[in-house]
Amino acid sequence: MKLWSLLVCFAFTSFGAPTPSVSPLSEFSPAASEPVLPPLQPWNGKSRALVVAKDDPWITPSEKTDLRTTPSYEETIAWLKKLVAAAPQQLQMLSLGKSPEGRDLWMVAATQEKDFSPEALRKSGKPIVLAQGGIHSGEIDGKDAGLMLLRDMTVRGTKRDLLERVNFLFVPIFNVDGHERSSRFARVNQRGPEMMGWRTTSKNLNLNRDYAKVDAPEMRAMIGALNQWSPDLYLDLHVTDGADYQYDITFGWNGAGGHSPAILEWLEKTFRPAVTNDLAAAGHIPGPVDAPNWIDETDWLNGIKGWNAEPRYSTGYGDVRHLPTVILETHSLKPYHQRVLGTYVYLESALRASGKNGAALRQAIEADRKRRNPVVPLSWDVDQNVPPGKIEYKGIETRAIPSAISGGLRIEFTGKPVTATIPYQWQSRVATSITRPKAYWIPAAWSEVIERLQIHGIQFERITEAHEMKVTMYRLEEAKFEAEPFEGHMRVKAKPVPEQRAERYPPGSVRVPTDQSLGDLAGVLLEPASPDSFFQWGFFDQVLQQTEYIEGYVIEPMAERMLATDPRLAQEFREKLAKDDTFRASTKERLRWFSSKTPFVDERWKLYPVGREE
Numbered sequence: 030m031k032l033w034s035l036l037v038c039f040a041f042t043s044f045g046a047p048t049p050s051v052s053p054l055s056e057f058s059p060a061a062s063e064p065v066l067p068p069l070q071p072w073n074g075k076s077r078a079l080v081v082a083k084d085d086p087w088i089t090p091s092e093k094t095d096l097r098t099t100p101s102y103e104e105t106i107a108w109l110k111k112l113v114a115a116a117p118q119q120l121q122m123l124s125l126g127k128s129p130e131g132r133d134l135w136m137v138a139a140t141q142e143k144d145f146s147p148e149a150l151r152k153s154g155k156p157i158v159l160a161q162g163g164i165h166s167g168e169i170d171g172k173d174a175g176l177m178l179l180r181d182m183t184v185r186g187t188k189r190d191l192l193e194r195v196n197f198l199f200v201p202i203f204n205v206d207g208h209e210r211s212s213r214f215a216r217v218n219q220r221g222p223e224m225m226g227w228r229t230t231s232k233n234l235n236l237n238r239d240y241a242k243v244d245a246p247e248m249r250a251m252i253g254a255l256n257q258w259s260p261d262l263y264l265d266l267h268v269t270d271g272a273d274y275q276y277d278i279t280f281g282w283n284g285a286g287g288h289s290p291a292i293l294e295w296l297e298k299t300f301r302p303a304v305t306n307d308l309a310a311a312g313h314i315p316g317p318v319d320a321p322n323w324i325d326e327t328d329w330l331n332g333i334k335g336w337n338a339e340p341r342y343s344t345g346y347g348d349v350r351h352l353p354t355v356i357l358e359t360h361s362l363k364p365y366h367q368r369v370l371g372t373y374v375y376l377e378s379a380l381r382a383s384g385k386n387g388a389a390l391r392q393a394i395e396a397d398r399k400r401r402n403p404v405v406p407l408s409w410d411v412d413q414n415v416p417p418g419k420i421e422y423k424g425i426e427t428r429a430i431p432s433a434i435s436g437g438l439r440i441e442f443t444g445k446p447v448t449a450t451i452p453y454q455w456q457s458r459v460a461t462s463i464t465r466p467k468a469y470w471i472p473a474a475w476s477e478v479i480e481r482l483q484i485h486g487i488q489f490e491r492i493t494e495a496h497e498m499k500v501t502m503y504r505l506e507e508a509k510f511e512a513e514p515f516e517g518h519m520r521v522k523a524k525p526v527p528e529q530r531a532e533r534y535p536p537g538s539v540r541v542p543t544d545q546s547l548g549d550l551a552g553v554l555l556e557p558a559s560p561d562s563f564f565q566w567g568f569f570d571q572v573l574q575q576t577e578y579i580e581g582y583v584i585e586p587m588a589e590r591m592l593a594t595d596p597r598l599a600q601e602f603r604e605k606l607a608k609d610d611t612f613r614a615s616t617k618e619r620l621r622w623f624s625s626k627t628p629f630v631d632e633r634w635k636l637y638p639v640g641r642e643e
């Protein structure tokens with residue numbers, strides 16, 4: 030690939046033609062530059078009144094164009110700085126860190142507490158709500174909604190009462206570098222804004238797959254903020270991809286079978302009804318399930334399904350660290366103004382719901398953070414023995430017709446609203462789990478992993494003198510690497526086979542107790558069977574490599590001696606030869622078998638270095 034691009038460059042230079050930095054549009058058929066989207070649903074919701082008059086001095090950049098466009102990073106930050114300067118009693122702006130391209134990750138704190146420190150906000154007793162826009166920066170509705178709401182809470186004063194009951198932290202753009210990769214062609218399945226940013230960061234990482242492995246500096250900054258400010262509610266603002274339906278806004282979280290049952294109950298019984306009512310009252314069409322998948326890919330009438338997100342996602346991460354986390358998905362096929370206004374109503378309603386029910390919210394968080402489940406779930410699936418539930422669903426009429434283009438079926442949405450009661454499945458059965466050890470022991474050498482635990486805010490003790498411990502360790506058998514990189518890693522799975530050992534940990538090794546509120550998180554990061562473990566992300570690949578061997582001219586005569594003096598071994602060898610064709614045919618395997626019966630074998634081959642203190 031490298032060589033190929035070098036040749037192209039060279040070819041251009043020799044012909045004297047400049048190398049274009051982007052493909053010119055003339056390369057594409059004119060028919061390819063306008064997306065063909067399903068028919069638009071008419072909408073005339075009450076929330077349109079939230080847009081200020083054109084001569085309002087505090088009109089937002091997006092309102093200036095009737096919510097058709099979204100401002101650049103520079104414009105956004107300049108507007109926010111002006112707003113903060115005009116309301117210094119209630120607003121402060123701070124940088125959480127820098128992106129790879131050097132942009133500040135700004136957060137606005139809105140409070141009545143005068144003192145803007147995390148401690149003062151906590152002491153106020155009012156819930157702290159943190160909302161982030163643009164984790165996928167083409168999905169930027171949250172930013173433009175948040176600017177309007179911050180203005181109305183402060184200088185304009187129409188929503189000033191909100192801060193009497195909550196503290197609001199707002200990150201307008203999480204993926205700041207991706208936000209500046211702006212074009213008309215960033216999200217073809219989405220109705221506006223006219224220009225929008227890109228899904229992934231300047232290093233092509235998807236931040237909503239990075240919560241567990243924390244590779245991106247943006248993510249490290251955000252998790253630093255979660256640790257420092259300890260919000261009571263974390264709102265992650267997106268726009269969907271996927272099917273057409275009537276809803277213009279859906280939201281959700283990890284469901285039954287997860288790590289935070291008390292928080293789940295608060296979200297289901299308090300948050301969902303309150304926010305759903307407010308959205309409907311403002312003329313929006315809130316959905317009961319966040320961006321659902323179809324059970325049968327050709328027809329939603331056969332049912333929809335939901336799943337518990339893994340900790341690489343915001344909602345999975347929130348669940349495992351007992352931080353109430355809600356993902357919002359406005360519907361990509363609705364126009365930008367409708368989506369921004371829906372997000373505004375949602376944010377306002379979420380602030381009201383937490384303000385009004387703050388004590389119950391904090392109690393739920395406390396209950397989940399104090400719980401020490403003896404069994405920690407790692408993944409979920411659908412319980413096939415339980416018939417699916419039923420749900421009333423507002424869909425759009427769908428046709429599946431044979432396609433000459435793909436050779437398969439083509440799904441068409443006719444634009445006609447259809448409401449039906451359909452099957453509804455949730456992946457809530459725990460598929461894999463582990464028992465909770467007292468602690469995990471990580472040898473000093475694995476500093477990359479220890480550093481990441483620290484970023485998550487997981488507590489551990491570092492030993493200063495060598496320490497010998499009885500621990501359970503895993504031998505990682507049958508390792509299989511994925512064929513292609515995913516999020517900058519070659520992912521790997523293996524079968525962890527436990528063994529008991531006395532292990533000596535050198536100074537600088539760490540003991541991670543699971544008796545802490547982030548104990549479940551430590552488990553899902555450190556157990557190799559966990560889909561978001563550091564092992565499966567490839568941080569421990571080295572242990573799968575055999576690094577010493579015995580030369581053939583040494584093992585051959587040794588094997589002869591072993592066969593001659595050990596009849597049991599000789600018998601085992603004869604049986605293996607008779608039964609195992611691959612073994613019989615492989616000179617390498619046969620010599621390796623003898624090597625493995627000597628004390629010269631690499632005893633730590635495939636041994637996962639993290640120990641479990643039971």
Ligand SMILES: [Zn+2]
Binds near residue numbers: 165168267268
């Ligand atoms: Zn998204």
